[in-house]
Amino acid sequence: MGQGLVVNRQRFICPHCQLHTNICVCDQCQAVANRIPITVIQHPSEVGRSKGTLRILERCLDQVQVVVGESPKQLQRAGLSLADLNGNSAVLFPGPTSQLLEEADTSAISHWLLLDGTWRKAAKILHLNPQLATLPRFHFAHPPASQYVTRKAPAEHHLSTAEAAAYLLKTLEPGLDVQPIDTAMAALVDKQLAQIPPELRNHYQKPGDP
Template identity: 25%
Template sequence: MGFTPHAIHQRYQYRKAISTRPYNARGKNLLRCEACLLAQQFCTCEFRRQLDSNVSFLLIMYDDEVLKPSNSGRLIADLIPDTHAYIWSRNYANRKLLHLLNSPHYQPYVVFPSEYAKPGQAVVESVTQAAQAEPLTSTKRPLFVLLDGSWREAIKMFSKSPYLHQLPLLSFTPETAARYGLRKGSRDFQLGTAEVAALALASAGEVANANSLNAWFSLFIESSLFSRSRKSTLDLSPLQDLQDAFELSLDRTP
């Protein structure tokens, strides 16, 4: 890798090391970059830039999610410096994960739909709203907890993790997303992990960083599609346009 591995790179290497057999993802015969997991000819690592952010992320990842080339959680760690990641276990809670959630320096928010809130669990739509309700939270660094896996896996992780049930939920509706202007027309409002992270950034007032993460996500999606297509070498202009769009978004960050 041409840069220091971040938390998800570290989890990826660990999970691969303990696997008893190779993870056979779609396009398993592709020669992939070990950092971004895209086909080597469409690697995006040279464009990666870390942002200046006042928020943090914690990704709790379902078992083999970190091995999937399609995982968008790694995009968060690409851009946001203080990003943590742990692989979820049903049988025990990672000690370092619990220490992070209980740190006096962080105010954790589980980013999850409000309809799954446990009795008495606080639900907020923005970090600003939470700070107004609990002034002490405004002195702590927001820590957005994302459950990274399929929707069914995310529900299972939330349900089977009691240590998450006492934390406030940060919940977004389609109307909330529309208000931030970061995404339009999501079918059934099912967002990728990186898109949810962009909403969380916007809720904390970091709209420029949210736009950069969305641009990075768009570049990742297009690069993934090019990796799968036999015709992808004929016209690279869509990729080049998205690369330019991402660079432009960086110029607009404070």
Template identity: 30%
Template sequence: MNQPPYLATTCVRCGFQHNCYCDAIPTITSDLTVTLLTHPNETKRATNTGQIVKQLLPNTHIDIWQRKGPIPSYIASQERLSVRESELEPTTPVLVFPSESSVPLAQWQSQHPRGSHFILLDATWQEAKKMLNRSEWLQALPQVSITAPESSQYQLRRNQQSGNLCTFEVVAQMINELESDKTARTMLAFFKDYLARYQAERCGHRLDKP
């Protein structure tokens, strides 16, 4: 008797049809408050990794970049600074961006024990620089930089410059520097698995698991 063909259905959570990764998402504990300031072009790209960060870290916000005005989560941070609702709430907005004026992430955190609201530019490197140059409110923020690993796992886009990390890898490195190298390794192990699933999904077949 012939077996019926395999019928794939699209997962309503992750959007994958053949290689759902929902069961592979690890449980991550982190106190970081992160906003991914996303370029409008990124919302149309299947290769965007900011959405994966949000699935792992509960305190992640995604806001679409607007040139003329601050994002809602930034405004909320400023309001908490002025009213001082709680000494335990992360309140200090800071931009994660490598520049001559940026300070090492760990050094910044040691000087701001109340916590910080980290803003990342979720875009290509070229777009991120334009976002910063065109937004005065971003330019006014203090800047921090991470210690980037020598190589990136992310190879889903063309013309990627050596030494550049994707959004997911930047967040993993932040956790590595500020909280737990074990948690960061767990994130990167999941990311490696995700990339394999993504490549198989793009080719329209199920990834063979050992």
């Protein structure tokens, strides 16, 4: 193959999110000045996945920390000491003892933890880290319909990580404008749908589409 036919693939990779420009939405990500900090525990299997939405939060939120790990040792190395967490921190993940976020008094909670991974992988993070189970735990009573139609969810009421964070902050900080997250999510879905053959796109209809 001649030198003139060699394509420099790096030219098409975003230096910020490391995704191909065909699905990069960094130019759609605007600042969201959240007052309440969020820590996202990302399962190692999610790192590098092109369908992940955590990159949107990293680009938008003023106060967000991402730690990658599954076991306590991995989380410790990533900068999260579970032993230092107390009742001022809470986990957003449904369970037998979780409370309805919209109906609960969350005024004492100043730090939220979200889990980024498949349902099974997120549950495993909780199982491997008993200290997380000692924290107050919440789930959504009336979440909006997910627009992330290009990635299969376990159930209709499940949201992507970016959507969950946006709804969480909208509930906790009513004056906060989380529209930049929603805009970036919509752009991501549109770009992903554009990569799907036209004859197959009807399998990925957004809620409310005819």
